[in-house]
Amino acid sequence: MKEVTGSCGHISDMTSREFREATARVIDWITRYFENPEEFPVLSQIQPGDIKAALPGEPPTDGRDFEAILNDFENHLVKGVTHWNHPCFFAYFPCGASGAGIIGELLSATLGLNGMIWRTSPVVTELEDISLDYLRQMLGLASDFSGVIVDTASTSSLCALAAARESLREYNIREKGMAGRDDLPPLTLYMSQEAHSSIEKDAIVLGVGQENVRKIPVDSEYRMIPVELERNILADLGNGFRPFSVVATIGTTSSTAVDPVEVIADICAERGLWLHIDAAYAGSAAILPEKRSLFAGVNRADSLVVNPHKWLFTQLDCSALYCRKPDLLKSAFSLVPEYLTSSEQDSAKNLMDYGFQLGRRFRALKLWMVINYFGSSGLQELLRRHIDLAGRLASWIEESDRFEIMAPVNFSTVCFRLNPRTHKPDTHSPPESQEAYLNELNENLLNELNTTGRVFLSHTKLDGRYTLRCAIGNVRTEEKHVRELWNLLQEQADRLTES
Amino acid sequence: MKEVTGSCGHISDMTSREFREATARVIDWITRYFENPEEFPVLSQIQPGDIKAALPGEPPTDGRDFEAILNDFENHLVKGVTHWNHPCFFAYFPCGASGAGIIGELLSATLGLNGMIWRTSPVVTELEDISLDYLRQMLGLASDFSGVIVDTASTSSLCALAAARESLREYNIREKGMAGRDDLPPLTLYMSQEAHSSIEKDAIVLGVGQENVRKIPVDSEYRMIPVELERNILADLGNGFRPFSVVATIGTTSSTAVDPVEVIADICAERGLWLHIDAAYAGSAAILPEKRSLFAGVNRADSLVVNPHKWLFTQLDCSALYCRKPDLLKSAFSLVPEYLTSSEQDSAKNLMDYGFQLGRRFRALKLWMVINYFGSSGLQELLRRHIDLAGRLASWIEESDRFEIMAPVNFSTVCFRLNPRTHKPDTHSPPESQEAYLNELNENLLNELNTTGRVFLSHTKLDGRYTLRCAIGNVRTEEKHVRELWNLLQEQADRLTES
Numbered sequence: 001m002k003e004v005t006g007s008c009g010h011i012s013d014m015t016s017r018e019f020r021e022a023t024a025r026v027i028d029w030i031t032r033y034f035e036n037p038e039e040f041p042v043l044s045q046i047q048p049g050d051i052k053a054a055l056p057g058e059p060p061t062d063g064r065d066f067e068a069i070l071n072d073f074e075n076h077l078v079k080g081v082t083h084w085n086h087p088c089f090f091a092y093f094p095c096g097a098s099g100a101g102i103i104g105e106l107l108s109a110t111l112g113l114n115g116m117i118w119r120t121s122p123v124v125t126e127l128e129d130i131s132l133d134y135l136r137q138m139l140g141l142a143s144d145f146s147g148v149i150v151d152t153a154s155t156s157s158l159c160a161l162a163a164a165r166e167s168l169r170e171y172n173i174r175e176k177g178m179a180g181r182d183d184l185p186p187l188t189l190y191m192s193q194e195a196h197s198s199i200e201k202d203a204i205v206l207g208v209g210q211e212n213v214r215k216i217p218v219d220s221e222y223r224m225i226p227v228e229l230e231r232n233i234l235a236d237l238g239n240g241f242r243p244f245s246v247v248a249t250i251g252t253t254s255s256t257a258v259d260p261v262e263v264i265a266d267i268c269a270e271r272g273l274w275l276h277i278d279a280a281y282a283g284s285a286a287i288l289p290e291k292r293s294l295f296a297g298v299n300r301a302d303s304l305v306v307n308p309h310k311w312l313f314t315q316l317d318c319s320a321l322y323c324r325k326p327d328l329l330k331s332a333f334s335l336v337p338e339y340l341t342s343s344e345q346d347s348a349k350n351l352m353d354y355g356f357q358l359g360r361r362f363r364a365l366k367l368w369m370v371i372n373y374f375g376s377s378g379l380q381e382l383l384r385r386h387i388d389l390a391g392r393l394a395s396w397i398e399e400s401d402r403f404e405i406m407a408p409v410n411f412s413t414v415c416f417r418l419n420p421r422t423h424k425p426d427t428h429s430p431p432e433s434q435e436a437y438l439n440e441l442n443e444n445l446l447n448e449l450n451t452t453g454r455v456f457l458s459h460t461k462l463d464g465r466y467t468l469r470c471a472i473g474n475v476r477t478e479e480k481h482v483r484e485l486w487n488l489l490q491e492q493a494d495r496l497t498e499s
Numbered sequence: 500m501k502e503v504t505g506s507c508g509h510i511s512d513m514t515s516r517e518f519r520e521a522t523a524r525v526i527d528w529i530t531r532y533f534e535n536p537e538e539f540p541v542l543s544q545i546q547p548g549d550i551k552a553a554l555p556g557e558p559p560t561d562g563r564d565f566e567a568i569l570n571d572f573e574n575h576l577v578k579g580v581t582h583w584n585h586p587c588f589f590a591y592f593p594c595g596a597s598g599a600g601i602i603g604e605l606l607s608a609t610l611g612l613n614g615m616i617w618r619t620s621p622v623v624t625e626l627e628d629i630s631l632d633y634l635r636q637m638l639g640l641a642s643d644f645s646g647v648i649v650d651t652a653s654t655s656s657l658c659a660l661a662a663a664r665e666s667l668r669e670y671n672i673r674e675k676g677m678a679g680r681d682d683l684p685p686l687t688l689y690m691s692q693e694a695h696s697s698i699e700k701d702a703i704v705l706g707v708g709q710e711n712v713r714k715i716p717v718d719s720e721y722r723m724i725p726v727e728l729e730r731n732i733l734a735d736l737g738n739g740f741r742p743f744s745v746v747a748t749i750g751t752t753s754s755t756a757v758d759p760v761e762v763i764a765d766i767c768a769e770r771g772l773w774l775h776i777d778a779a780y781a782g783s784a785a786i787l788p789e790k791r792s793l794f795a796g797v798n799r800a801d802s803l804v805v806n807p808h809k810w811l812f813t814q815l816d817c818s819a820l821y822c823r824k825p826d827l828l829k830s831a832f833s834l835v836p837e838y839l840t841s842s843e844q845d846s847a848k849n850l851m852d853y854g855f856q857l858g859r860r861f862r863a864l865k866l867w868m869v870i871n872y873f874g875s876s877g878l879q880e881l882l883r884r885h886i887d888l889a890g891r892l893a894s895w896i897e898e899s900d901r902f903e904i905m906a907p908v909n910f911s912t913v914c915f916r917l918n919p920r921t922h923k924p925d926t927h928s929p930p931e932s933q934e935a936y937l938n939e940l941n942e943n944l945l946n947e948l949n950t951t952g953r954v955f956l957s958h959t960k961l962d963g964r965y966t967l968r969c970a971i972g973n974v975r976t977e978e979k980h981v982r983e984l985w986n987l988l989q990e991q992a993d994r995l996t997e998s
Contacts, residue, residue: 010873011880013812013974014598016530022602027522030609031515044621048847051625059633063874066599072871073606077864080622084611092619092838097611099513100565103521107572109604109865110529112583112596112814120591122543123579126550134558151650152858162704177708178677180685180739186678197836201855204832205661207706209676240679253838309858313512315611316860332703337696339591339752339959339968343946348547356700359651359808361816365576366608372571374509375562381510447842460838469838475512 010063022066029074030102034085037476041453042086044079051080082456087476088484091458093253093281093413096474098313100373104366105315115360117340118348125349128364131371132320138376139286139306142299145322148329148354149363153280154198156305156321157247159329159355161189161202163303164245164274166332167325174332178207188236190214191247192224194254196278199247212241221408222257222462224248230267245274250295251282254460254469255407255415258282261297269300277304280319282411284311285387287380294410311386311412311473312379314370318363329354386412386472389482393470396486402493406467413471415462417442418489420497439466441496448492455485509562521565528573529601533584536975540952541585543578550579581955586973586980590957592752592780592912595973597812599872603865604814614859616839617847624848627863630870631819637875638785638805641798644821647828647853648862652779653697655804655820656746658828658854660688660701662802663744663773665831666824673831677706687711687735690746691723693753695777698746711740720907721756721961723747729766744773749794750781753959753968754906754914757781760796768799776803779818781910783810784886786879793909810885810911810972811878813869817862828853885911885971888981892969895985901992905966912970914961916941917988919996938965940995947991954984 014022054076083089085096115124132147150156165173171184178184187208191199193215203213214232216224233243246268248259261277268275277298283306285291286298298304303323308314323329334353336345344350351360374382390412397403397416406415419438443466446459460467470485513521553575582588584595614623631646649655664672670683677683686707690698692714702712713731715723732742745767747758760776767774776797782805784790785797797803802822807813822828833852835844843849850859873881889911896902896915905914918937942965945958959966969984 010877011884013533014872016534019530019533019598020526022598023522023526023605026602026605027519027526030606031518033609034512034518035515043618046621048617048621048843049625051622052629055629057632059637059870060874061876063877064871066602066872069599069868069871073864077622077626080620080625081610081612082618082620084613084620085609092613095611097609099518099521100568101611102605102608103525103565105608106522106525106601106605107529109601109608109814110532110584110596111580112594112600113580114583114591114815118547119542119581121579121581121583122545122547123550123576126548126579127576130551130554133556138558151860152856154856154858158704158855173706173708174703175709177685177702177711178706179680179683179708179741181678184678186676186680197834197839198855198857201832201834201857203676204673204834205657205704205855207672207677209672210674212676242678253836315608316613316858319858333700335696335700335703337752339957340696344547356657356697356704357651357653358697358700359653359815359818361650365572369568371558372563372568373513373565375559377560378509378562385510458838 014066018066022070025070037083037086040081040083040086042083042089042456043450043453044082045453046080051076085474085476086456087474087478087481088455089474090470090472090485091456093310093471094473095309095311095313095315096476097315098370098475100369101313101315101366104369108362108365111362113362115362116352116358117342117350118344119342121362124360124362124364125351127368128351129349131364131368134371135308135320135367136322139283140292140295141304141322144324145304146326147320147322148351149367150319150321150355150357151317153278153305153307153319154201156319157199157276157278158202158205159321160276160303160305160323161206161245162332163323163325163328164276165206166328167274168242168244185240185242186212188212188214188241188243189245189247190216190229190232190243192216192218192249192259194218194222194252194257195247195249196253199278218257222252222255224259224264226260226263226267229264233267233271243271243273245276247276247278250277250279251411255462256282256410256413257407258294258410265297265300275301277301280305280307281310284308285383285411287376288383308367308370311383312370313374313382313475314367318367326354382475386477389472389477389479390414392479393482393486403489406462406465412473413469415460415467415469417465417467418445418493435465442466442468445492445496448496449488452488455488513565517565521569524569536582536585539580539582539585541582541588541955542949542952543581544952545579550575584973584975585955586975586977587954587983588973589969589971589984590955592809592970593972594808594810594812594814595975596814597869597974599868600813600865603868607861607864610861612861614861615851615857616841616849617843618841620861623859623861623863624850626867627850628848630863630867633870634807634819634866635821638782639791639794640803640821643823644803645825646819646821647850648866649818649820649854649856650816652777652804652806652818653700655818656698656775656777657701657704658820659775659802659804659822660705660744661831662822662824662827663775664705665827666773667741667743684739684741685711687713687740687742688744688746689713689715689728689731689742691715691717691748691758693717693721693751693756694746694748695752698777717756721751721754723758723763725759725762725766728763732766732770742770742772744775746775746777749776749778750910754961755781755909755912756906757793757909764796764799774800776800779804779806780809783807784882784910786875787882807866810882811869812873812881812974813866817866825853881974885976888971888976888978889913891978892981892985902988905961905964911972912968914959914966914968916964916966917944917992934964941965941967944991944995947995948987951987954987
């Protein structure tokens, strides 16, 4: 950086010296942070409005020294952080940062590239192809799947479902739209009751409408029931609807259930429906040969989303959308104004053609660095460790006389609840009030756990029953952390049930 | 980071020592890079496939030393970079990285936060509110505009237009969708012929359809003609269409034209249409009092997008969507499954409610750091410098006898072309073939310029005429760089016209 000093505040970018000093301090902070992330409460302890109260209400007129800005960061902002890097962050689907991912993002932020078309930085397009092909090979996906990286699974699924809608060529929805047409029946989309809310949101955006999203019932293990799917499709066909896509989930958000993809694929093939697979979290487990059976049928899907930012040590945001019909994605979205034409238009891939977002960050760099740093075998070992830790927690729960497992543990997520009456059924109270009591008890248990600041879990409801989820996905999580959770669970259970 | 060494490759994250060594090397590289970005060709000189050919076709089984990964980066990947940081990058709307933005992204990547709801990291939600309120004040937007940060203007406009669609409450599109309904007329959307392609893409996604996007003619300065807008709306109303939104642009992509927002706002108010303003690039100029007149009427808009990643030294991605009816955004999108409920659900803002993307990176940190580092006066000075440089280039062009200005220079972008006959009209050839000749000549000129690797410009067509665009927006661009462009233009013009 140039050694130019501004006359009043900063009217040029940092000098080399400023940048070196600021980054030296930041790298120190980061290194210390990762040496002991446990020194922070996992769940931020602040109240809404606290940060606003600590910072000025107006932007500074004159530029500030970076030193002062970093002081604000350390003194005020860090308090508002819920630490996704804490090894006892067990909520949602955790993906802490890895060193390789951080450095990938640092270099990406430095270059500030926008890969909207090939020439605006060929490396963005090409490294996206290369890293997604690496990942495809690791996952065992067929070679006719090609991928793009977007920000979130919400976007990946939105693009996939837009391509599914585009596959109804006879209706020319891209050109004519959906409203005010005599020739276009209402479109229906199918997913299980346990599918992610983002699919329903995507249906809203696309103009499909919430009431045309069919939530197919699930079995006792929270998997879509294929005969119910078929029954719904036939009923809709009989009633003048136009089914267009089925979303199957491998690893649902609540309980990591796996829909029966093979049977669903048969139904889709028979009825000509687009099969999209949401494997945002669990997809990463396909890199393990011993888990591959849970992915049977994936190569029959039209599209599939997997998020390396959920369980592959590549921090937010990095969602991979694989599609076997990229031409349909392109015909759903490609629209090239004069100012985006280029001489490589037909000879190279232009990322903007495969989605609605024109701007594209250089996200592939972190993924490529993570894959290179750990190697496929290192990534396998890390996932095996998480699956093993989840198995241990599950076995402690199974052996206990007051906790119970609420769903099969397919990957690294354990669904459970406190149920002091597991082994001594209370015949005096009817089942409904027992369930209400257990729901309240477990909600209290979760709140107590999370306010300790030592662990952070989230919850769901399975079949109406309040359920705690322990999801393990952080590169720093070891057995002692899961044991810490187990000890805390005992303590809190004692406290909550002794009265 | 923990000092744990794996037995075979990397099965744990980097040690502190590895991280320090790797970042030391990276910071060195970055510092040297910014000391002389001109040592690289602006436009990458590689051919499609070159990077793929240079890297292994399969992921490594064993993890690699980070040293080796960085060697690949320096030796193979950098060649594929088109340098958005090069001070002679004048293409599209350039936004190079600034030191403050880089450090903001470094810390954001380190924390790896996901601000989907308030508690998943309060600082993400709160600092987004704070920085967008700073920016709002600087832009002179009314206090009833509240904002969210998303990835791109494409997404901002998609969300705004979804809220516009949701404002048609009587049709309940969220619930019932758009297809197969007797009660829903085709929806029509209005923008000028010069509006950005992303608006049309958004209309495709939303099921509005391309043929229901009315491209209103523009005047000689490429501004929407309000009487044409009104005429189109009335015709549509007469033909059974349902107009729902007008998109006005302040700073079009081709020529940075400014639509007459005040008059358009009158029309929208009279007809009850949602007014969305696309000020993705030029919006930043509203921080200058002397440019504020170009923004007359913005406070009557329902929504407005401005991208700090286009002209506010905050690298991709950071798009600010301001909305005066956030409740409509929320009712278009909010959908809270059990696993995302929280005790702060009603007392705090939850970002996921304001869009379709669940995952939210901590993008506010870089924006907050940039605003704090430069201060509002520093940012004003930088923008003034760019506007001044654009003015100088424009004056050189105006004084020349073979180049001509093709559109008013409203901000920091100059549209021009080589026209050797400007001062000696060729009466022997008809105007059409003259224009064809000039189009070819200017396309050649652009290619020659860009292949030098010393500057990078992009082009557009204005009224059918091939036009070169010089957009100035990089923190490192100084007069000597614009002069370098001007000298190159002379050289190439000599070469192309001497034969």
